[in-house]
Amino acid sequence: MIEFEHVSKEYPGGAIAVAEFSCVVPSHRTVVLVGSSGSGKTTLLRMVNRMVDPTSGRVLIDGEDVRERDPVELRRSIGYVMQHGGLLPHRTVLDNVAAVPLLTGAPRRAARSAAAGLLERVGLDPALGRRYPSQLSGGQQQRVGVARALAADPNILLMDEPFGAVDPIVRRELQRELLQLQSDLGKTIVFVTHDVEEAFLVGDEVVVLEAGAGIAQRGAPAEILAHPANEFVRDFVGADRAERRLHAVDMDGRTVAVDGEGRTVGVLEP
Numbered sequence: 001m002i003e004f005e006h007v008s009k010e011y012p013g014g015a016i017a018v019a020e021f022s023c024v025v026p027s028h029r030t031v032v033l034v035g036s037s038g039s040g041k042t043t044l045l046r047m048v049n050r051m052v053d054p055t056s057g058r059v060l061i062d063g064e065d066v067r068e069r070d071p072v073e074l075r076r077s078i079g080y081v082m083q084h085g086g087l088l089p090h091r092t093v094l095d096n097v098a099a100v101p102l103l104t105g106a107p108r109r110a111a112r113s114a115a116a117g118l119l120e121r122v123g124l125d126p127a128l129g130r131r132y133p134s135q136l137s138g139g140q141q142q143r144v145g146v147a148r149a150l151a152a153d154p155n156i157l158l159m160d161e162p163f164g165a166v167d168p169i170v171r172r173e174l175q176r177e178l179l180q181l182q183s184d185l186g187k188t189i190v191f192v193t194h195d196v197e198e199a200f201l202v203g204d205e206v207v208v209l210e211a212g213a214g215i216a217q218r219g220a221p222a223e224i225l226a227h228p229a230n231e232f233v234r235d236f237v238g239a240d241r242a243e244r245r246l247h248a249v250d251m252d253g254r255t256v257a258v259d260g261e262g263r264t265v266g267v268l269e270p
C-alpha cells in the first residue's frame with residue numbers, strides 16, 4: 001500500500017506543483033492519476049521512489065516513510081516505466097532488462113535467462129534480446145521498458161505515460177497486455193496519463209487531478225462516468241460526449257446499444 005499524506009512540492013523558483021495531496025493506493029490495485037499537462041502527476045509519481053522529495057508531507061510504503069529508506073535501494077526495489085522507455089542505448093536489450101538484478105548482485109547467467117523469460121512475458125521474441133534499443137520499434141521499446149521494470153520482481157510499478165509515444169493501435173495492444181499482466185501478477189501500480197480513455201481502461205481507480213494536483217474526483221471509472229463530481233470532471237472525462245451517451249434500441253427481439261451519434265456500438269446480453 002502506498003499512502004500520500006498531505007504532500008506538497010514547491011520547486012526552486014516558486015512553482016507549486018503539488019499542494020496538500022492525500023491519497024491511498026491499495027496493494028495489488030492499479031490507481032491512475034489523470035490530469036492535464038502540469039497538474040503535478042509526474043511529481044507525485046516520483047515522490048514514491050524519492051526522485052523527488054516533498055517539501056512537506058510524507059509518502060509511506062506499507063506504513064514506512066520512504067525518507068527512512070536509502071534512495072538507491074528504494075529505487076531498485078520499485079519498477080519505473082517512462083514514456084520513452086529510458087533504455088540504455090549502448091546496452092543490448094537483454095542487458096537493459098537484466099540491469100537492476102545485475103546491480104544487486106544476481107549471477108550473470110541467471111539474470112540473463114530471467115531477462116529472456118521477461119521478454120517473452122511482455123510479448124517479445126527473446127531473440128530480440130541481442131539487439132540494441134534503437135533497433136526496435138517504439139512499441140517494442142516500451143515492452144522492454146515494462147520487462148525491465150519487472151526484472152527485480154518489485155511489488156510496486158510506477159508508470160509515467162508509458163504508452164504515450166506509440167501509435168494508437170500499438171497503444172491499445174500495450175494497454176490490453178498490461179491488463180493481462182496485472183491480472184497475472186497483481187502489482188501495486190501507480191499509472192500516470194493525460195488520456196482519459198486509457199485511465200478508464202487500465203485503472204481500478206482513477207484520480208482526476210486539477211492544477212497543483214488538486215483531486216477533482218476519485219473513484220472507479222464507472223462511478224466517475226455515472227456521477228461526475230462537478231463541471232470540470234464532466235468536461236474532462238467527456239461525460240456528455242455523444243459516444244458516451246448510449247441508449248437501448250429493440251431490434252427483432254435483441255437489444256442493441258446505440259450512441260448519441262446513432263452508431264450501433266454493441267448488443268446487450270440478456
Ligand SMILES: Nc1ncnc2c1ncn2[C@@H]1O[C@H](COP(=O)(O)OP(=O)(O)OP(=O)(O)O)[C@@H](O)[C@H]1O
Pocket residue numbers: 011012013015016017035036037038039040041042043044194
Ligand atoms: N524540476 C522542476 N523545476 C521547476 N518546476 C518544475 C520542475 N518539475 C516540474 N515543475 C513544474 O511543476 C508543475 C508540475 O509538473 P509535473 O511534471 O509534475 O506535471 P505533469 O502533470 O506530470 O505534467 P505533464 O503531463 O506535462 O508531464 C509544472 O508547472 C512544472 O512546470
